[in-house]
Amino acid sequence: MKPSLDWQHDIDAIVVGASAGGVTALRELLGALPADFRPPMLIVLHLPRHRPSTIAEVLGAYCALPVYEACDKQRIERGSVMFAPPDYHMLVEDEASVALSLDEPVLFSRPAIDPLFSSAAAVFSNRLLAILLTGASTDGSNGLAAVRRAGGTAWVQAPEDATASMMPAAALAYAGAEAVLTLEEICQRMRNRA
Amino acid sequence: MRDQEAELRDLEIRLLLEAVYLRYHYDFRDYATASLRRRMTQAMMKFGCARISDLQHRLLHEPALFSQMLQYFTVQVSEMFRDPGYFLALRQHVIPVLRTYPSIKLWVAGCSSGEEVWSLAILLHEEGLLERSLIYATDINTEALKAAAGGRFDVANVAGYSKNYQASGGKASLGDYYTSAYDGVIFDRSLKKNIVFADHSLSTDSVFSEVQLVSCRNVLIYFNRALQDRAVGLFRDALVRGGFLGLGNKESLQFGTHADAFEPVVREQRIYRKIAP
Numbered sequence A: 001m002k003p004s005l006d007w008q009h010d011i012d013a014i015v016v017g018a019s020a021g022g023v024t025a026l027r028e029l030l031g032a033l034p035a036d037f038r039p040p041m042l043i044v045l046h047l048p049r050h051r052p053s054t055i056a057e058v059l060g061a062y063c064a065l066p067v068y069e070a071c072d073k074q075r076i077e078r079g080s081v082m083f084a085p086p087d088y089h090m091l092v093e094d095e096a097s098v099a100l101s102l103d104e105p106v107l108f109s110r111p112a113i114d115p116l117f118s119s120a121a122a123v124f125s126n127r128l129l130a131i132l133l134t135g136a137s138t139d140g141s142n143g144l145a146a147v148r149r150a151g152g153t154a155w156v157q158a159p160e161d162a163t164a165s166m167m168p169a170a171a172l173a174y175a176g177a178e179a180v181l182t183l184e185e186i187c188q189r190m191r192n193r194a
Numbered sequence B: 001m002r003d004q005e006a007e008l009r010d011l012e013i014r015l016l017l018e019a020v021y022l023r024y025h026y027d028f029r030d031y032a033t034a035s036l037r038r039r040m041t042q043a044m045m046k047f048g049c050a051r052i053s054d055l056q057h058r059l060l061h062e063p064a065l066f067s068q069m070l071q072y073f074t075v076q077v078s079e080m081f082r083d084p085g086y087f088l089a090l091r092q093h094v095i096p097v098l099r100t101y102p103s104i105k106l107w108v109a110g111c112s113s114g115e116e117v118w119s120l121a122i123l124l125h126e127e128g129l130l131e132r133s134l135i136y137a138t139d140i141n142t143e144a145l146k147a148a149a150g151g152r153f154d155v156a157n158v159a160g161y162s163k164n165y166q167a168s169g170g171k172a173s174l175g176d177y178y179t180s181a182y183d184g185v186i187f188d189r190s191l192k193k194n195i196v197f198a199d200h201s202l203s204t205d206s207v208f209s210e211v212q213l214v215s216c217r218n219v220l221i222y223f224n225r226a227l228q229d230r231a232v233g234l235f236r237d238a239l240v241r242g243g244f245l246g247l248g249n250k251e252s253l254q255f256g257t258h259a260d261a262f263e264p265v266v267r268e269q270r271i272y273r274k275i276a277p
């Protein structure tokens, strides 16, 4: 486990993946972000594919930072939170923008967590923090492994703390993590940025 | 700092794209990197190559492999009446203007296996405009173009298409337009009388006609900004003054250099109108 993360200098971006139980977990996580939180946060939450999503609006109400749904080539802004839109994968194109794609669903999901995590790892390598939360899927395992291979930091919600334990448990078994934390501990680290 | 392996892989991808361009004249050099990286990795696995450079070697020497690789360079995903709101907005806001032209030309750029262009043909038919329309349906993927011209779709998807069609303001039943055949459905030949299917690349080819509507959905997402600008420049040049441009749900002109040449008509459905001369 890395001793501590100096947010200002060590982390250029945070990627987050969540599935079943994710709305509640993300509400807490976004609620914990202080208004002066700098690293941009990119989130994939598994969503029904054929419905326009209101998730950014809904969760934006709980967050001190601007929360929006990505468009293609949307700029990655510091101090903001960006969600993948329904029915598109969201990929990190370069340090300043995301790109969307209609590639095949991954493990029945589009958006999926693996493409976001892997593409972010390729761009941000060791300056990336990936957080995998609750879910009843094995999406995220490959992505988390890619993040760690590239030298990034992985935090996984403790399976026993998650509404749905499969996703974090599968990722821990497959990829391991720098830290296994309860949602409250993750939120605490966000508040303290430590 | 990025690890060396990732740097090398990106370098190899660039070399491969250069090789493909020189050998086959398909230009993927300005495609969005993240998605290419992902699909090149998938292709490596599929063709049993340990490195991108191995894939490049085989591509240079085996033309047959290149046509298979086209399925990795391009993403063929489509749906009839995808985003019904888009087609509804066309009916409500674009058709009334198109109706004022004695003859109408439309361009579906990046038509893939045809779902979008057949949807548009049905819409025009129901609005009584198909007879005086000419639709250019273009793509770089010749296999997809062949499928598009066939107008045959998987029966498993038809229920979803019907739902989309209804939500898009369809005036009949989608079933009126196709006959079932084995594991597919075949759309009524008369719908494609006025469709021209053609190989055309937004990366390397130029404008070929003046048109009143360009529909280019979920194609620009695969391009980087520079190539997006090139493609939108072609649309601007092809469109008559006041002509319409429809993009995919999550695509926007906002980040490009031609933003000023267009104004939104139905913003949330990404339908724009050319204002510049």
Ligand SMILES: C[S@@+](CC[C@H](N)C(=O)[O-])C[C@H]1O[C@@H](n2cnc3c(N)ncnc32)[C@H](O)[C@@H]1O
Binding pocket: A102, B074, B075, B076, B077, B078, B079, B082, B109, B110, B111, B112, B113, B115, B116, B138, B139, B140, B141, B144, B200, B201, B202, B203, B204, B216, B217, B218, B219, B222, B248
């Ligand atoms: C995801 S499909 C979109 C299909 C359809 N327009 C829709 O929205 O349902 C993208 C299509 O763009 C085509 N394409 C990719 N590069 C292109 C280029 N340079 N010029 C023309 N078409 C291209 C691909 O072959 C593919 O058929």
